[in-house]
Amino acid sequence: MLIAFLVAHLTASGRTEVRIAGNLVDNAVAEAAADGAISQAIFKLSDPRPDQRWRLDGALRQVAIGNSRVALQLEDEAGRINPNLASADLLEALLQIVGGDPQRTGRLALAIGEWVGSAQAAQDPAAMVAQYRAAGLDYRPPGEPLESLDELGRVVGMTPAVLAALRPHLTLYGPAEPNPNSPDPVVAAALARLPHTGNASSPADQQTPDLQTVRIIATAQGPGNARVSRTAIVQIGTMLPAGYNVLAWRSRID
Numbered sequence: 001m002l003i004a005f006l007v008a009h010l011t012a013s014g015r016t017e018v019r020i021a022g023n024l025v026d027n028a029v030a031e032a033a034a035d036g037a038i039s040q041a042i043f044k045l046s047d048p049r050p051d052q053r054w055r056l057d058g059a060l061r062q063v064a065i066g067n068s069r070v071a072l073q074l075e076d077e078a079g080r081i082n083p084n085l086a087s088a089d090l091l092e093a094l095l096q097i098v099g100g101d102p103q104r105t106g107r108l109a110l111a112i113g114e115w116v117g118s119a120q121a122a123q124d125p126a127a128m129v130a131q132y133r134a135a136g137l138d139y140r141p142p143g144e145p146l147e148s149l150d151e152l153g154r155v156v157g158m159t160p161a162v163l164a165a166l167r168p169h170l171t172l173y174g175p176a177e178p179n180p181n182s183p184d185p186v187v188a189a190a191l192a193r194l195p196h197t198g199n200a201s202s203p204a205d206q207q208t209p210d211l212q213t214v215r216i217i218a219t220a221q222g223p224g225n226a227r228v229s230r231t232a233i234v235q236i237g238t239m240l241p242a243g244y245n246v247l248a249w250r251s252r253i254d
Contacts, residue, residue, distance in 0.1 A: 030222030031251070033068035034230040037218040040065075041072055042244050045214060045236050056214060058183055070220045077213040077233060079182035080171035081190065083152065084116050084145040090177070093190040098165035108157045115155050117143035132156050146172060173213050173233050173247050211237035213247070 040063060044054040054061070056076040063070050081094055092109035096102060113119030114128060122143075123131070129140045135156050146152065149170055153163050169186050182188050218230045233248040 026222050026224035026226035027228060029066070030068055030220040030226040030228040031230075033065035033070050033222055034218040034220040034228050034251075036065040037063050037070035037072055037220065038216050038230060038232050038234075041074060041214075041216045041218070042234060042236065045074070045212075046243050056212075065220070068220050068222045070218050073215075073217040075215040075217070076179060076182075077171050077215050078174050078179040079184055079187060080169055080174050081178055081187055082171055082174040082176065083112055083149075084172060085118065085174075085176035087176070087194075088113050088119065089194055090190060093193040094166065094169060094186070095162070096193075097186055097189050098162065098169070100162055104157060108155070108162075111141075111155050111157050112152065114143070115141040115151070116145050117141075148172070171215075171233075211235060211239060 041054065044052075045056075047053045054074055056074050058073055058075050061072040061074075063072055081090060083091065086094075088106075088109045091112055092105050095105040095108055100108065110119055110121070114122045122128075125140065132138075132140050137154075137156060139154070141155070149163075149167055149172065152158055152166070153160065169184055169190075178187050178191060180188070180191055182191070213233065213235050216230075216232045216234060218232075220226075220228045220230075222228065228251065231248075231250045232246060235245040235247060236243065
């Protein structure tokens with residue numbers, strides 16, 4: 001009986017290890033497929049023939065990489081709002097649209113500007129320290145650009161709910177004013193609230209010719225129901241040494 005128990009235990013342990021190893025292999029295959037799809041997207045976006053380039057329309061594209069199917073989405077990063085560069089008016093408009101307290105959105109927009117160092121009418125350092133201390137925070141705004149969107153959670157007055165509502169519409173890699181033709185209805189609505197002048201140049205005019213910043217989202221379905229998502233933010237242009245430059249990379253395994 002003891003021998004039978006040991007054999008059963010070893011067999012069960014072996015099967016578990018085989019399943020774990022199989023899952024690791026399946027995930028690796030899906031990861032490679034997602035990476036390959038992102039490389040294919042960069043190639044298609046770099047095509048010197050404009051009529052052959054993939055469009056940055058956010059539509060789902062299905063591609064096959066090996067035995068894996070990958071869903072690709074391509075988005076223009078200029079269609080999002082950059083809190084490092086955006087004006088206080090644009091930030092306030094965005095906060096109002098995503099459901100921020102109307103009585104606090106102006107102050108929160110100014111607090112974001114103070115955090116990133118772009119505020120035109122920032123408080124003196126002592127006043128900012130006092131404000132943060134009054135909120136129970138033992139730090140003050142660094143006055144420097146955000147390194148990640150998570151930093152916004154440290155801004156006085158910011159709540160997890162407001163940050164979660166803002167995040168899908170933000171980027172750290174876009175221009176000061178987003179593309180007015182942004183497919184994001186929230187960004188478009190925020191821009192519509194801003195005063196417009198006839199002499200203002202469009203974001204497209206402010207960008208370097210033949211250089212675009214793209215968000216590539218690849219979701220690969222591999223063997224064994226392995227599912228991997230990759231998000232890459234890439235600059236693409238002929239002036240770059242390799243033709244492209246990866247600015248950010250994030251992965252998720254389901």
